[in-house]
Amino acid sequence: MPTYEVFLRGDGRDGFTHAGSLQAPDDEMATLYARETYVRRGEGAAAWVVCRDHVLIVDPIDLGVPAQRTHGLNDGRAVAARRKSRRDAAGSQQ
C-alpha cells in the first residue's frame, strides 16, 4: 500500500504542519484514514493528504549553506545593532 503524508491546519492563520503518515490502498481511502487517524479529536480544521510518491525530495547537497555564504544567515540582529549604534551616535552629538 502507498504511504501518505498528512498535514493539518488549525482554525486560525497558522500554516499546515506535518501531522504524520499513514498507509492506504488509494487516495480516497487515505482521506478517510486521515480523519480517523489524525483528526479524531478535532486536531485540524483543514487537512492535506499527499501521496509520498508525489513529494519532491531535495538533494541534501542542495540544502548545504556554503561557508562563504554566511551573510545569507542574517537574522536581522546585525542590521538592528548597526542602526541602534548610529541612532545613539546621532543622539550624543546633539
Next chain:
Amino acid sequence: MAAPPFEIDSDIAEAVLALADDELVIGHRHSEWLGLSPFLEEDLAMASIAQDEFGHARALYAVLWPSWTVRDACVVQRSPSAFRSCALVELDARPWEQHLLRHVLYDVVEGHRWRSLAAAGLAPLAAIAERALLEEGWHRRHATDLLARLAPAHGSRFQVQLEVLGPLVGALMDGLAESEQRAAQDDLTGILLSLGLELGEIQVNGHNRTTRSAAFADVHRSLTEVIAIDPTATW
C-alpha cells in the same frame, strides 16, 4: 443495585432501545479488533468508529432514562433478556472479512434506522439523529469503500461470509416504516450486487429481540466484568 426504570411501552421506545443496544454491542465488537486488524489504520478506524457508536448509544439511553443516577444499572447490568440487541451485532464475527462485511450490512441499514427515528416526531430524537447521521455517513463510507477495494479480488471469501450473515440482516429492518424498509433493502442489495455479492431474500419481519443469541454471553460478561469482581466499584 438500583432497579433500572425500565418501562418500555411504546413502539418508539422499543425502536430506540433496539438501536441503542445494537450500537453498544457493535461498538464493543468493533473495539475487540483493536490490535488485530490487518493493518494499523484499520485498528484505529475500528476503535474510532466504536467510540462513535458508544456515543450514539449513550445519547439514546439518555432519552430513555433522562434521570439515570446509576448508569451502569440502567444500561450494562440489565439481565440479558432486557437487552434488545440483535444477533448480527452480537455475533463474534471471525475471520476479519466477516467482521468487515457485518460492518457494511450494519452501517448501510443504520442510516435508514436513524432517518426513521428522526421522522418519529420527537425533537430530542431528531437532534440526536442529525448528529449521528453525520458520523454514520463516514462509517458507511469506511465500510463500503474498503469492501469495494477487496471484493473484486476476494469475492468468494465475502460471499461465503454473506451466507452466514444474510439471515441475520432482516432484524435490522424490522420495525421500520414500509417505505424505509424497502429503501434499506434496495440500498443494501444494490451495493452488494455492484460488487458481485448476492444477499438473497431478506426476512424482515417477525424477529424476536427479547432473546439473546449465544454469542451475547461473552459481550455481557465483558461489559460487567469489573462490577462482577467488585460490586461496590464506582467510576
